[in-house]
Amino acid sequence: MKRAVDWEQNTLISELNLGKELAKQLQNHLNAASSLETREILIDEILSCYDRSLSMLNWDALGDNHTPYASSMEPQYLDVNNSPRSNRTCKGGSKKRKTQQRWTERLKVCSESDVEGPLEDGHSWRKYGQKDILGSRYPRHIMVSDLECYNCRAYYRCTHRHTQGCLANKQVQRSDEDPNVFEVNYKGRHTCLPVFNPTTPSPSLVNKRPKHIKVNRQEHLQQSEEVSEVKTDDLDIRGYIFPSFPFENKDEDNNFFGESLMTSNFLGSISPSFVSPATSDSDYYSPPRSHVHNFGATRKVQTSESDLTETISAPTSVTNSPIGEDLNFSNMCFDADLLFDDLECFA
DNA sequence: TACATTTGACCCAG
DNA sequence: CTGGGTCAAATGTA
Numbered sequence: 001m002k003r004a005v006d007w008e009q010n011t012l013i014s015e016l017n018l019g020k021e022l023a024k025q026l027q028n029h030l031n032a033a034s035s036l037e038t039r040e041i042l043i044d045e046i047l048s049c050y051d052r053s054l055s056m057l058n059w060d061a062l063g064d065n066h067t068p069y070a071s072s073m074e075p076q077y078l079d080v081n082n083s084p085r086s087n088r089t090c091k092g093g094s095k096k097r098k099t100q101q102r103w104t105e106r107l108k109v110c111s112e113s114d115v116e117g118p119l120e121d122g123h124s125w126r127k128y129g130q131k132d133i134l135g136s137r138y139p140r141h142i143m144v145s146d147l148e149c150y151n152c153r154a155y156y157r158c159t160h161r162h163t164q165g166c167l168a169n170k171q172v173q174r175s176d177e178d179p180n181v182f183e184v185n186y187k188g189r190h191t192c193l194p195v196f197n198p199t200t201p202s203p204s205l206v207n208k209r210p211k212h213i214k215v216n217r218q219e220h221l222q223q224s225e226e227v228s229e230v231k232t233d234d235l236d237i238r239g240y241i242f243p244s245f246p247f248e249n250k251d252e253d254n255n256f257f258g259e260s261l262m263t264s265n266f267l268g269s270i271s272p273s274f275v276s277p278a279t280s281d282s283d284y285y286s287p288p289r290s291h292v293h294n295f296g297a298t299r300k301v302q303t304s305e306s307d308l309t310e311t312i313s314a315p316t317s318v319t320n321s322p323i324g325e326d327l328n329f330s331n332m333c334f335d336a337d338l339l340f341d342d343l344e345c346f347a
Numbered sequence: 348t349a350c351a352t353t354t355g356a357c358c359c360a361g
Numbered sequence: 362c363t364g365g366g367t368c369a370a371a372t373g374t375a
Contacts, residue, residue, distance in 0.1 A: 126350090126351065126352085127352055127353080128366095128367070128369090129354085129366070129368080130352090130353075130354075131364085131365070131366075153365085153366090155366070157367095159350090159351090171366090
C-alpha cells in the first residue's frame with residue numbers, strides 16, 4: 001500500500017513538474033515568433049496538468065484508501081506469503097471496480113463477414129477470460145447465420161497492463177436483442193502508449209477501412225453503480241477507443257479500421273504532452289514512465305457526470321486544436337478529412 | 348522462445 | 362447458491 005501511495009505522490013509531483021515545464025515553454029513562446037495556436041495549446045496543456053493534479057488530490061479527499069490505479073501498480077499479489085486468492089479481496093476487488101470509469105459501445109455488424117476479423121482500436125488487448133452468458137437468447141454453440149456465434153462474454157485487458165500499468169479493460173459480448181450487435185464494455189482508459197507509429201502503421205492496419213461495417217455508437221458512461229448515461233453523440237470520435245471483436249477469426253485482412261482512424265484514435269489516446277516539442281527522427285516522444293502513469297491517473301478520478309463528459313472530450317479538444325509547427329506536430333500525418341470520411345459510417 | 352489464447356477453477360458479491 | 366470477474370496452467374502460434 002505504501003508503494004501505491006508513494007507512487008501516487010510521485011505521479012502528482014511529475015504532473016506538477018510537467019505543468020511547470022510547459023509553463024516554461026509557454027514563456028519562451030511569448031517572446032518567439034510562434035503562433036497564437038501554439039501558445040493556446042500550451043496553455044491548454046498547463047491547465048490540463050493542473051486539472052489532473054487537482055483531480056488526484058480530490059480523489060484523496062474522497063477518503064478512498066485505494067488509489068484508482070494502486071491495485072494494478074502493485075504487481076498482482078505481491079505478498080508471496082499469502083495465498084494469491086486470499087489476497088484478492090483487498091486489492092482490485094469490487095470497490096475499485098465500482099469506481100472505475102465504464103462505458104459501453106454498441107457495434108452493429110451488417111454482414112456475416114463483418115465479424116470475421118478484429119476491430120482494431122489502436123491498442124493491443126490481451127484476452128484473459130471468457131464466460132458463457134446465462135439466459136442468453138443466443139447461447140453458446142447456437143448457430144447464428146452461418147457463423148458460430150457463441151454468446152459468451154470475452155474479457156480483455158490491455159497488453160501493457162504490467163509493463164506500463166495500463167488499466168484499460170474491455171468486455172465484448174453479442175447483444176441479446178440483436179445478434180448482429182456487439183456490445184463492447186470498456187473499463188478504464190488506456191494509460192499506455194500504443195507501440196505502433198502512425199506514420200508507418202503496422203501492416204495489419206494499412207488499407208483496412210470499415211467498408212461494410214456500420215457502427216452504432218451508443219455509449220454509456222458509468223461511474224460506480226450509477227447509471228449515469230452521458231450523451232456523447234456529439235463527441236469527436238478521436239477521444240474514443242475503438243473496440244475489437246473477440247469473436248474468433250483473426251484474419252488480419254479483415255481489419256475494419258483504416259490508418260487514419262487509427263492515427264486519430266492514437267492521438268486521442270495519449271496526452272499531447274508525450275509528444276516531444278523537438279521530435280526529429282521519431283514522431284513520438286517516449287515519456288518517462290511517470291508521465292505515462294500520470295496521464296492514466298487522470299482518467300480514473302472522475303467524480304461527476306460532467307467530469308466524465310470532459311474525460312471523453314478532453315483528448316478531442318487537444319487533438320482538435322491546430323497544432324503549431326513550433327511543437328512539431330505537423331509531421332504526424334493527421335488527415336482530418338480522411339478521418340471524417342471514415343467516420344461517415346458511424347452516422 | 349516469447350507472446351497470445353483457451354479454459355477450468357477460484358473468489359466474491361448479491 | 363449462483364453468476365460475474367479473474368487467475369493461471371496448458372496450449373497454440375509466429
